[in-house]
Amino acid sequence: MWLIITEKYNTAKRIAHILFKNVKGKRESGISYFTSDDAVVVGLKGHVVQLDFPEKYNNWTKVPVTSLIRGEIVKKITEKKIVNLLKKLAKKADRVTIATDYDREGELIGVEALEIIRSVNPDVSVDRVRYSAITPRDIRKAFESPTSVDFALADAAEARQIIDLIWGATLTRFLSRASNRLGKNFLSVGRVQSPTLRLIVEREKEIENFKPEPYWEIFATFEKSDTGESFLAKHVTRFDDEIQAVQAYERISDEGIAIKVTEKVVQERPPSPFNTTEFLSAASQFMSPSRAMNVAENLYMNGLISYPRTDNTVYPPSLNLKEIVKQLSKGPFSKEAELVLSRDRIIPARGRTKSEDHPPIYPTGVADKSKLSNDEWKIYELVVRRFLATLAENAVWERRHVVVESNGERLEARGSIAVKLGWREIYTYWKVKETYVPPVVEGEVLKVKDKRLEKKMTSPPPRYSPGQLIRLMEKLGLGTKSTRHEILKKLLSRTYIYGNPIKPTKVAVAVVNSLSDFADVITKPDMTKMLEEEMDQIAEGKLTKEKVVEDSRKILEEIFKTTDVEKLSQSLKQELRQELDVGPCPECEKELVIRKSKKGRFIGCSGYPNCTFTLPLPKNGRIIVTGRKCKTHSLKMIRISSKGSSWSLGCPYCNYLKWIEMRDKEGKKEKE
DNA sequence: GCAAGGTC
Numbered sequence: 001m002w003l004i005i006t007e008k009y010n011t012a013k014r015i016a017h018i019l020f021k022n023v024k025g026k027r028e029s030g031i032s033y034f035t036s037d038d039a040v041v042v043g044l045k046g047h048v049v050q051l052d053f054p055e056k057y058n059n060w061t062k063v064p065v066t067s068l069i070r071g072e073i074v075k076k077i078t079e080k081k082i083v084n085l086l087k088k089l090a091k092k093a094d095r096v097t098i099a100t101d102y103d104r105e106g107e108l109i110g111v112e113a114l115e116i117i118r119s120v121n122p123d124v125s126v127d128r129v130r131y132s133a134i135t136p137r138d139i140r141k142a143f144e145s146p147t148s149v150d151f152a153l154a155d156a157a158e159a160r161q162i163i164d165l166i167w168g169a170t171l172t173r174f175l176s177r178a179s180n181r182l183g184k185n186f187l188s189v190g191r192v193q194s195p196t197l198r199l200i201v202e203r204e205k206e207i208e209n210f211k212p213e214p215y216w217e218i219f220a221t222f223e224k225s226d227t228g229e230s231f232l233a234k235h236v237t238r239f240d241d242e243i244q245a246v247q248a249y250e251r252i253s254d255e256g257i258a259i260k261v262t263e264k265v266v267q268e269r270p271p272s273p274f275n276t277t278e279f280l281s282a283a284s285q286f287m288s289p290s291r292a293m294n295v296a297e298n299l300y301m302n303g304l305i306s307y308p309r310t311d312n313t314v315y316p317p318s319l320n321l322k323e324i325v326k327q328l329s330k331g332p333f334s335k336e337a338e339l340v341l342s343r344d345r346i347i348p349a350r351g352r353t354k355s356e357d358h359p360p361i362y363p364t365g366v367a368d369k370s371k372l373s374n375d376e377w378k379i380y381e382l383v384v385r386r387f388l389a390t391l392a393e394n395a396v397w398e399r400r401h402v403v404v405e406s407n408g409e410r411l412e413a414r415g416s417i418a419v420k421l422g423w424r425e426i427y428t429y430w431k432v433k434e435t436y437v438p439p440v441v442e443g444e445v446l447k448v449k450d451k452r453l454e455k456k457m458t459s460p461p462p463r464y465s466p467g468q469l470i471r472l473m474e475k476l477g478l479g480t481k482s483t484r485h486e487i488l489k490k491l492l493s494r495t496y497i498y499g500n501p502i503k504p505t506k507v508a509v510a511v512v513n514s515l516s517d518f519a520d521v522i523t524k525p526d527m528t529k530m531l532e533e534e535m536d537q538i539a540e541g542k543l544t545k546e547k548v549v550e551d552s553r554k555i556l557e558e559i560f561k562t563t564d565v566e567k568l569s570q571s572l573k574q575e576l577r578q579e580l581d582v583g584p585c586p587e588c589e590k591e592l593v594i595r596k597s598k599k600g601r602f603i604g605c606s607g608y609p610n611c612t613f614t615l616p617l618p619k620n621g622r623i624i625v626t627g628r629k630c631k632t633h634s635l636k637m638i639r640i641s642s643k644g645s646s647w648s649l650g651c652p653y654c655n656y657l658k659w660i661e662m663r664d665k666e667g668k669k670e671k672e
Numbered sequence: 673g674c675a676a677g678g679t680c
Contacts, residue, residue, distance in 0.1 A: 044678090045680070046678030046680095047677065050677095051675090060674080068674090079679095105677060105678060109677095109678065165674085165675055165676085170674085171675095173674060183673065185673095186673060188675080189674085190676070192675085294680095297679085480677070482679080487676085
């Protein structure tokens, strides 16, 4: 029997139907696979095993943290059903072909399956096929010339697994213990999450330390004497000095002369095809990236969109774009599809990243709105509109730039009008911003209808939106197309971050501060960069997995040797105490703090027992004390977070007073 | 109860 192993169910199905006739679907203990004559095709679920420390390391308080650095590591089965099926089929196999994804992680996933197969059938013959698209041509070609498994490449991926586990588990336990945050309140640390968190914390610090500086801008409205049309122009200089600004403002007389007019017709190319990052970034205006990914996964499973995890922004030549548009012209986006079909030639837009993994995300079926949930429809519509837009005509803009001089002061106006919407008629998520500036000839004398001097303040850099952060992570090499959204979800569920745009909690600031104090490497993208380089060298045979892991262990050991654990623990605890500080007590002005009692949690006065002021808190959800203060009570606003989402309770005192008022009203009603 | 990476 010939056993073929793929990375997931869908590719198993596709490959079986491409290679064989009379394919039968079978199902055993919840796992579906495919057979034909002597061949069996089984899809895994990505990794079916997971590295971990054995059970004897489970006690976070009793096991010394540093013993994890050289602790034993075992492979635990995470997909029991698949592993059982694999073992059962492997016994009958005389040939095994590994057909997992053609990348580093895919090689390891294949080796994991192979280890399971060999545990019951050690002498089975094994080969490996590599394909970069699941088209009949590519698949047949790959199966015509099988190669062998690349164990060095799999080793590279395993080195990453080991290093991530050792560093992550050791530092997570260390910080959690140092701060006495055990149980579900633990403080997590990792090669990807910590640098990402640091980005957020650093942006917040920039905002806090930002000193707004004044600057002045001068505007004038000019009027044409022939048509009476007017337009707004802005002084070409942004003034940092008030005196100079006032002088320039006063010099502007009651007329000006157009000294330079430039008119241009500008072509605006369509947006590039969606890869995961661009897709999540666009979808983040409707929902969180992890929700968007979830919905996309569903649509993919139902045959409505292509595989949503891809780095590629260039359509492969094997994709029949026109055919897909024709299909779409029969569905709810017929109008948009017709716009594309009416072109003489369809030339697709292309993005910067061309990779061979999967095509960009495109619609693979026609959806019925009534059969989809709201979110599903939103995502489907987004994918369809983006796809059609990438095949549509340019948008065309008429731009006009006018420079007017009045008594030696120069002002300018920029007008742009969309003369043809092109792809923008289809991709409606970006607003068409038009500004009208009337035609003006050089030398034309214009009347100054109005002039004004505005004082403005410089503003700090903005906080990150989830979409921006995912793009930034990609740029810095943090995480992968499949994990970036999950990293953000993780930071949310650990109450390290909240809100949109994203803000860090006090805990996050404390964690980043102490990590950068004693284990700076793990808070920087460089660790990933170095690891990538080392993995390449392992794959090339220039380094061994053992050597790379050993070097990494030594670095971590050195960190613990040179750290004053007691001192670090003190400063971390000190900083975390702020997290409980809610603001001044309205009765005695001492600090109000979050306290726990047997009945639950509440806000109490630190002056207790002299002051017995208290405020209630909701029973469920995690409490986040934000940086914003109530204007009436100076208490910090509170958010409640549960299952990745959060809502604002506002000022706890205002909230309490409102509740009292409500209760009294209800009471009156009942008496009547 | 730890990481990050696959996939559902």
